[in-house]
Amino acid sequence: VASSVNEPSNYIPAAPIFIPEGPWKEIPGGITAAKGFKAAGIYGGLRAKGEKPDLALVTCDIDATAAGAFTTNMVAAAPVLYCKKALDISKVARAVLINAGQANAATGDAGYQDVLECADTLAMMLKVKREEVLIESTGVIGQRIKKEALLNAVPRLVNSLTSSIDGALSAAVAITTTDLVSKSVAIESQVGGTNIRVGGMAKGSGMIHPNMA
């Protein structure tokens, strides 16, 4: 009775995660398990069908050391081109904005301008530099993102940010497309005698043969 019909876990179940054995323990929390991170996933009206969440945001309270690996497909999507430039300019990042519904790939200059506008809007709201905002997109190739819907949803997305497990799970659901399950995991281990946490989320089901660099 307490669960709302709009809870992300009501849309798709969580995947079984096959963590290899090692000197770590699996803990709840996904991408928000590590200190300093918040996340949110909401429905922003980007999907063609249904009301499953389709916008995710991950933020860090401080400048986070940032790294990226990207497709080596020569026809790279606009957000891929943007992120590579951003990480060339900046060694740190504060936010990752992800949309599902439209891949914004093979969309030319107009698609790239869409990415810049989304990054600028979020950077302004979070009071960070544009290059500290990274963008990922997934969905139908050849379609530009539904920019107006996305920009309208950004304030609600930012207000939904939380360091709770729910934030991580809703973000993990929001990035899915044809996935039947959401993928989220976190572990705790020791580095140099100090407890550290590593968390993550991913999506993917088809068009899967990554060669990222």
Next chain:
Amino acid sequence: TMLGVITTDALVKSDVWRKMVQIAVNRSFNQITVDGDTSTNDTVIALASGLSGSTPISSINCNEAVQLQACLDAVMQGLAKSIAWDGEGATCLIEVIVTGAESEVKAAKIARSVASSSLVKAAVYGRDPNWGRIAAAAGHAGIPFHQNNLHIMLGDILLMDKGQPLAFDRAAAGNYLKKAGETHGTVGIYISVGDGTGSGQAWGCDLSYDYVKINAQYTT
């Protein structure tokens, strides 16, 4: 398309973090395959806040870096395997482990060649313990090895040893595949190609009729 976001509160220098992330990506997401199509959007972003209070990591060779690398590998491999498990139309995860190669890179390449073989994937869906398709897929990976050193196991059933096909229990091997398919479990394919120290893994899924259905209906 596959997307990923990784977060940690370990403290690590930028250039070391970027190397570590690429190593982990190579050992995980770059070792999965569902359909052989590389997306335009594949992205992994990894952020390190440093808020755990751990010792700063400024060299990729120090003990702390080795420990963090292992954690990063584990998280990315866990997520990568889930993607392969959830492959469109899949009824099971295929895990290929190759040992005895000259290097990790060479072993990984052989493993991915087997995991991405349409014939191997279709055989697993057909619950057919087809060692010949596995051997062929290993052989066309572009990594030289002597076929008399080839050793293939399906689960714990030995199918080929020293390049020679064995009289294995076909019914048991077929049942192993059938059970994995019925439970959406894991099919393990273990291959050795020699005496080298290189080992590598790759993950894929079986190829079912549903894969075609899904992608005939999902336009791009």
